[in-house]
Amino acid sequence: MSNVLDVMGPRIQLVTDLTVNKDYSLMKAEVPAGVIVPVHSHDDRETFVVLSGELEAFTEDSWKTVRAGETVDIPGHVKHAWRNSSSETVKLLVVSTVKMGEFFNEIGRPADTVPPGPPALEVLQHFVKVAIAYGYWLGTPEDNASIGIHLG
Numbered sequence: 001m002s003n004v005l006d007v008m009g010p011r012i013q014l015v016t017d018l019t020v021n022k023d024y025s026l027m028k029a030e031v032p033a034g035v036i037v038p039v040h041s042h043d044d045r046e047t048f049v050v051l052s053g054e055l056e057a058f059t060e061d062s063w064k065t066v067r068a069g070e071t072v073d074i075p076g077h078v079k080h081a082w083r084n085s086s087s088e089t090v091k092l093l094v095v096s097t098v099k100m101g102e103f104f105n106e107i108g109r110p111a112d113t114v115p116p117g118p119p120a121l122e123v124l125q126h127f128v129k130v131a132i133a134y135g136y137w138l139g140t141p142e143d144n145a146s147i148g149i150h151l152g
Contacts, residue, residue: 005108008119008127009035010082012094012104025101029092031055037082038149039139040131044097048072053090056083058147079139081149103134 004013015026054067058081059074066072074080084090107130131138141151
């Protein structure tokens with residue numbers, strides 16, 4: 001298994017070897033308390049299985065709470081966001097495309113090297129550049145504010 005990567009807050013560990021498996025990407029994920037994933041979309045389908053804790057997921061114009069044992073399936077091109085408003089780290093399994101796994105490998109940083117607090121400007125700029133190169137849509141501050149996420 002690969003190392004744990006910090007991908008702008010959530011921590012991802014690829015379970016599948018993307019050099020061998022070209023069908024899908026299976027990942028373990030942790031979303032620490034207070035972490036928010038702003039609204040975005042991509043052509044990759046993602047399926048999330050909550051193993052422990054609970055998250056709030058935004059899909060199809062509303063927020064819903066997703067608890068341990070529940071699954072959220074997000075088809076490609078659907079705008080979605082996440083937030084962990086709880087006081088505990090949420091553990092997930094994530095199934096997506098090889099392309100998504102490669103994206104996480106490209107933007108992720110070894111989790112044990114990431115300082116606490118918000119990412120530095122150059123880290124954010126690298127994320128945006130790579131996301132755009134992959135064809136991913138990132139919501140503006142106004143898009144996020146419209147669903148209750150205030151970036152600052």
